[in-house]
Amino acid sequence: MGWALISSTRPPRPLPPLTHIPWRRWNRALHRDIGYLAAGLTVLYAVSGLAINHMADWNPNYRVVQVWRDVGPLPGELSEEDLTRMLLQRLKVTEQPRASFQPDQDTLDVFMKQGKYSVDLPTGRVLYEAVQPRPVLHAFNRLHINAPKQAWTYLADLYALGLLTLGITGLFILRGPNGITGRGAWLTGIGCAVPLLYWLWWAFLR
């Protein structure tokens, strides 16, 4: 009885037409959630991108420690093994070397676990070089250039597709004068024109 009374006082709301899809709301939700998911990887790719972009100026993966020593001239006529033994004795290094190599008559390279001794035999000047991975950047850069291969290839593909989706959904977040039909159109146009014009200049006009 009560149910009949209530139903009679509230007429049922008309159902939305089947063709109505709240695509702007879905667009915002998609943009928001993919944005959250992509935040960490965006930081990783952006930081390592900056580091790798300036590879000509520095080594973004490794810190190279260089120390010069002087051990006195070494007789070049000795065998590589004897030269290696003599060099390590003079340096007072007891660790066993991994390998040694003479690139030419005057040079001997001795490879240790942590670094390399390179000696100029006639002068006895020794350069010790140790290559140490930069703590965070090394890992970021290895992932950026897809060093692990395998599953990382597909994760990176997913991230790229996510960025593509972010780019497209981002165009349709706002309506009105700041949206894609107003100010947004100008800014999007400028953003697309920069690489296009640079390419035209670089490829044809330089």
Place this chain on the structure above:
Amino acid sequence: MKLFQPLSLLLVPALLMAAGPVHYGKPFTVKEETKISDILANPEKFAGKTVKVRGAVTNVCAERGCFLNLKGDKKFQELQFKVDDGVIVFPADALGKVAVAEGIISVKVITEQEQKDMCPIEAKALNRKFDPAKIKGPMKVVRLDGLGADLVN
């Protein structure tokens, strides 16, 4: 403790694998190893052929890990194993380790002028001496275009 049992099942094989060689790139297809000295003695005979070589790593590309230089079995000899950037990324700590590497032998002739342009830059990067007087005539560069490699710990 039961929680950690599956973990130990995963860790033990992982540790055993870590003790063995680490493979990079494509699987090996050639069984027999060729001496680096044989290749350098007659590079034209090997040009375009797939070979497998062995040698201590004397240099690694520290920027992109895109090449390894392998020590030959004779004095002063080395052979470069080169891949396109990103195809294989060798770690810098490969230096001094033994590598078994498979690739295709390529032979290229570099003119005197090209050497004079390139060598000072390379010598500076490798911290080696460069004497332009030593450049006399064209130079033959023999390289292993890399397919796959094992780094032995």
